[in-house]
Structures are given as structure tokens and as C-alpha cells.
Amino acid sequence: MNNQKLDSANASPTKEFFVNMITKDISLEDSILDLIDNSIDAAKHSSGSQPMTLGSQIDLSQYTISIKLSSNSFIIVDNCGGMTLDNAIKHAFSFGRKPGIEPEQYGIGVYGIGMKRAAFKLGRDITVRSTYVEGNRIRQSFKVPIDVEEWLKSKIQSWDFDIVEAEDMEENGVEIQVRNLTSAAKNALANPAFVQNLRRMLARDYSLYLNKGLNLIVNGERISGLHLEFAGSEEFVPMRISYNGLQNGDEIFVEMIGGMAAPPPDSTEPDEKQNSDKRFGWYIACNGRIVLAADKTEVSGWGTTNWPQWHRQYAGFMGIVLFSAYNTAALPLTTTKRSVDLTSDVYKTAQVKMRDLTKEWINYTNERKQALDAAKEKEARAKAIPIQQVENRESIALPKLPAVKPVERPANVQYSVPVKRMKRLAGELGNINLPYREVGLRSFEYTYEDLVGEE
């Protein structure tokens, strides 16, 4: 076979591909987060591009990102400095990053796709407006109106969008307005559960930024960042390590913290509280943005070689890994920023340490079953420590539990009653939220005391 060229096969993408296909693999929530990521990158740029490690002293309190959601429109406005006309012409609106355009230092935008994909996911009538100051210190503004249907229809080969003049905004920043929403966006933005869940997601995934003062506002209400905390005492001490890793020649700073966040459950039977183990598991952050939260799947490693699957028994454990890199492209980010690139070397190396730490906890929860009372007493003495205050330590400390003493033969009881009656009784016992199991035990003790009395 000689490689003589016959013809060439056309591989150029179509506009429809970008509008209809690339929007399929990302959720609406994650698209909105992509827009926030861009604002945060701008804020970080404006405040001098520092790394977002646990110890970082960066103050973001002068930056505000505000989002308004309704069944007719989506609007995001920030005062993070804006994008320049030059950037808009050369880079911001192109699909995918052009070679030679460096990502923001210590940034969270890398693939050059987020803003366009988010806008297409949300609606058909889009306006991006920017007010900024360049070297000459004069404020300038422009806007880029995009009528998606027109753009798709236009026969011209060109993919370009027109840039037109615009009024200055109050502060330097970017505003993106989307109208003529897609039916999915229309439905979701008017759904109170979607909006509350989005708030929860923002409070969690931007917690590191929010705790540095960043103002993030949804429909007029400020989001306060989740405070990731461990439970510590003399006997329970979380692990905290840091090291430098390498990814294709780029240095990545890795911080890892893990330990008990709350006592494990008394019983591993599924109970009536759904999601009672919602907060536990592994968290991964890339340049400060949490991309994997409370993970209990193979992505962090549960259920892979030498690492058991998640089980309710392990609830109470929390681990966090922060990857920080000057070159964002070196991070184990996926394009949706909702998972981790499992093929990343630096991530694979971290996973071994994550596994060993997790296994220490798994062992503890096994031992604990044989000495439950002693364990519970020790756990109850542990106090909350904010993640930043955890001290460096090569490994986790967990209490030694007393040797197993023979226990009396237990009788296990199980019975059903209507939920309504259960809740009434829980209320009478002092707390309507008591787990059913607890109501059962207390009513047994109560009756025992009454009918049998002293042992």
C-alpha cells in the first residue's frame, strides 16, 4: 500500500453539532457553574492570580456574582473586571481554546467551551455584555448579541458573531442574559426544588471561594459557603499532608485531609432518613473548585481493587484532596467539571494515599461494632475543627478500642407501626425527629422500667 492521496474526507464540525450535541453531555446546573467559573477566573485575575490552596490569604470580598433565574430568562452579572474587546475578538467566543492562548493562571477554565455551551444549553437569545478598563484607563463596553436560530440558518460559512457597541455597566464586569429559554431550562428555572438544589450545590462546590469572601447571589439571596469540618479530639486526629506532584512536566501542589466528620451510624440497617450519609465520602477540588463531592463511587476508588465498596457502616468519613496548578490544563479536570480525569497520573498517585486512609477508617468502623459503647463515648468527645485548622500529620489517628468483652445474647426486635403514630410518639419523647430505632429503644426502656423495674 502506498499512501497516495485520493481525496480528503470533510471533518469540519457543523454549527448544529455545537448547539445541539455538546449541550447533551452536561447538566443545566453544571452549565450554570461554568459561567460562574468564568466570573471567578476573572476575579482571580483581577486580584493577582494567586493559587487557591487551603492556606491562601486571597480576599475576594469585593467581588460579586449575581444570578437571576425565572421562567423567562437567565441573567448572570459580575463585577470581576470584564473581558476585553481584544479577548472577545480573538478568544472568548471561539469554540475550544486556540493554540497559544494560555489559560488563566491558577484558573478553572481550560477547554474554551464553557460559556458557549452554557448559553446554548440555556436558550436561543443570548447577549454577552462587557465593561472593562484597559491600559489607557478609559472604560469601554461592547456586547455580543447571539440569535441562535439566525446563526444556525445563516448560509455563510463563517462562525463569527457580531460585536456591537454597548452602554457602560455600573461596574466593570460581564453580564450574560439569556432569553427564549430552551424548554428544559424554562421548566427547571421555575422549579423551586431546582433553585434550592442549585443553591446547595453552589454553597458546596464554591465553598473555598465563598469562605474567602466571594459574594454569590441567587435571586437576591446570598449563598453562604458550606463549612467543611472534621471532628477531632486527642484520640481522633485527621490526617493532613501535602506534596508536589508532576503531570506532563507541570507541577501540581496536592493537599489531602481526611478523617472523622461525624460519628458513624449505630446501625447499618437502612433507616427512614434518606441521604443521612449525604455529606460523607471523598471531595476533590481543582484550583479551589470542588468537582467531586461526597463521592462514594469508583471515581474516588470505592469498589476498585483493594478498596471495598461504600457501605452505610463507613458513614462519618470525609476526605478532601485539593489539586492546585499554575497551568490549569495539568489538573485532572473533565470538561463538565463534575468528575475527575481518571487517567491523570497525579490523580492516580493521590488515589493510593486516599485508599490507605480510607481503609484505616473502614477498620475502625469494623472494630467499633464489637465495642460500640466505648466507641460512642469517645466519638461524643470529639469537637468540630474547620478544615483550615487541621494540623499537618502523616497519618490519621483513631482510638484503640478495649478488648471485646463477652456480651449478653441480644434479642433483635423489628416491628411496623403507622408513621403518623411513630411521629406522635417521637414528639412525646421530646423530639419529633428521633430516628425510629431510637423511639423503639426508648419505648422499650420506658415500659421495662415501668413493668419490670430495677434489675
Added chain:
Amino acid sequence: MPSFDVINYGLRPSKSIQRQLVFNGIHSLQALMKLDMPLYVGLGSVSFTDFSLAHRLLQIRDMVSIESKKIGYRRAKFNSPYATIKVLYGVTEKVLPELLDCSEAINRPWILWLDYDCEFCEDVRDDIRLIIERVPENSIVLFTFNGNEMRYGRKPAQRPERLQTLFEDVVPDSLSANACKKGKIEVNLANFAINFMKATAANMSRPGGFVPAFNILYSDSASMITVGGVLPNNSLVDTVNDFLQSCAWECCPSEPIIAPNLTVKEALALQSLLPNGAGISKNDVRNLGFDLEEEHVRVYEKYYREYPTYAQVLI
């Protein structure tokens, strides 16, 4: 409790006013949406008050009352005021799914009002979810439950968690114990229930979604909450929304309805001064020869047309 408030307890004027407002509201929606042969579904108990209104005012023919107690069921059948009322025996969570599987019931819109005595609990929530997910298009649905704060936890600090368990995602994580105290919790309960219905419809992408229309707090001796709305098909959504935005819609009053227990003589005397552009003052009441609290005068003046006038029958 002073004895005047007890005398006419059976009358429950706030409840009557609320019922009248709701039926006026349904009446106008029924005309707007041109509902064809709707089915009325309720908890008629032995008095069937709402069923009488449904038949007389809304001219609904087919009606279903659900009754869970054995004796109550026999009594309900005995007391049923019209031949077209079917009394079904069983708890709502058992009867509703059966009704939703019945072809004669689901080929037309429903007007459903589950007027529970109990608080919003797991069972109520599951009924609401079932209804929002499965009721035929163009139905109007209402739910009434007890808003007494003690039913949601003895201590205010226990209530946010309880509400989160009940209403799930729509309750903000920031809900404070303070927002769950008497006087505040009622508004929150109503809003959470409405948002729960909206979210249930949106989560399943129900065409037309859920359009909130009823949000009434009232109290005779217990704080009660009535919430509800319309599940229009796609072509009626805008019509319904526009109509509800209009100022004539009275089913979301900004204040709770707490009506005085008036004697027939008092009510008739006050009524003879109304309507009256300037309103009536405490002095006007004194001139009639008796006296009333200022807020009671205000409530009567606002709702005199809905104030129950059938007290004579009870004597």
C-alpha cells in the same frame, strides 16, 4: 377562652369564609377554563358541606367522598345529600390510586379538595405527590391541613429538620428556628406546600405544570392552611396565569382570616351598614348598640358577603 368564642364553635365562621372564597374562586376558574363535566373529589365526612356547594354553586354532578372509618362510612352513606355522590371506603392513600386507575374518573378534569384535619405529614405529602403527578389535565386541586406549630416539633429548634423531612428539597438549608415559631411558621408551611407542588410537577415535566392559585390561612380555634392550584394543559397555561394575576383574584389574601363569632342579630345589624365605601368604624358598631374589637370589625367588613348566615338552622 372567653365563653363568647365557644358558643358558636360549631359555626366556625373563618372556615366558612374560607370555603366560600375557595368556591367563588373555583367557580370563576371553571368558567374561564370551560371545564367539561368535572368530577368532585373530597372528604365529605357526615356533613358534606363542600359537596352541597359543589353541586349547587358549581353544578357538579358526579362526586366522590372518601371515608376511612367503618362507622363513619356507614354514616356518610346515610347522610349523603345527593344521589350522585359515591362514598368510597378506605384511607386516601389507598382509594386515590384506585380512583386514578378508573377510566370514568380520569377522562375528565377533577376538582379535588382534601380537607384534612391533621397536620402536613408523610401521608399528606404522598397524597399530594400522587395527585400532582397523576390527576387529569385541567384539574383544580386543594389541600387543607393544620398549621399549629406544636405539630411540627415541640421546640422551634426541632422544626426546621422536620419541615425538611416533610417538604424535601424545596426547604432552604438556611431555614431558622425563628422562622418556625407561631405566627411565622404558617406562612412558611403554605409556601413550602405550594413549592412542593410546583416542584413535583416540574420534576416530572408535567405539561402545563402546576399553577398556584390558593393560599389561605384561617383560624377559628386551630390555625389551618389551605393551598392549591390548577394543573392546566399547555394551551390554557397563559389564560390561567393572566386570570390569576388580575386583581379580582381573592384566594391569596395577605392576612390570615380570623373572623369573630357573631350572633345572628349582630351579624345582621352590621350587614345592614354594608356595602359602604368608607367602611364601618367601632363607633358605628357602638351606635348599633353593641361593641367589637377593631380587627373583628375589619374582617367582617371585608368578608361580610362570605360570612355564614345560616346560624338560625343550628339553633
